[in-house]
Amino acid sequence: MTAPVEAPRHLDPAPMRPLAPADIPSLARLWHQGWRDGHLASASEGLVRARRLESFVARLEAAPAGEVQVTGPDGAPAGFFWLKGACLDQFYVDPALRGQGLAMPLMLAAEAQLAASGVDIAWLSCVVGNDRAARFYEKAGWHRAATTPMQLQTADGPFDIVVWRYEKRLLP
DSSP: OOOOOOOOTTSOOOOOEEOOGGGHHHHHHHHHHHHHHHHTTTSOHHHHHHTOHHHHHHHHHTOOTTTEEEESSTTSOSEEEEEETTEEEEEEEOGGGTTSSOHHHHHHHHHHHHHHTTOSEEEEEEETTOHHHHHHHHHTTOEEEEEEEEEEEETTEEEEEEEEEEEEEOOO
16 A cells, blocks of 8 residues: 655635525535545446435535535535544535636635644545546545445435545645
8 A cells, every 4th residue: 555645835714704695506506516536436226316405405404514515605605525423524625616626725724624623533425436536636645545335315215336445644
């Protein structure tokens, strides 16, 4: 196994704010498109049907206060992350803004928030086959710790997938 590459530290974390109700329509579209970009090739037909735009709206509307952090203007987010305990549960940048230098500052903001809450080793799941995301996580200093089955819960029932588990030590 190769040593993880550390993220550039000359970058500042992206300015973040809590999810606001005005963000939900555009953020759901951003998330839905990003999910389709990363998962469509490997997801079952049933999971693709379950992950319709309305499901992303419902998930954002039900998000506990403070778990979802957004960057960008009110009502027009450029990206977001969703933290659940030590897990970076969701991480997306507007597909139209990819390659413009937003992802790394967004990741630094997520890591800073995890570390500030006392998380020593953070983790995330990346669906097997989402090579673009995997390359980014590795560039950001995360290392692939395992390949493991996982069950996604949806309004249409559970779906079995296989994910790469990534981990990163955040505290010295």
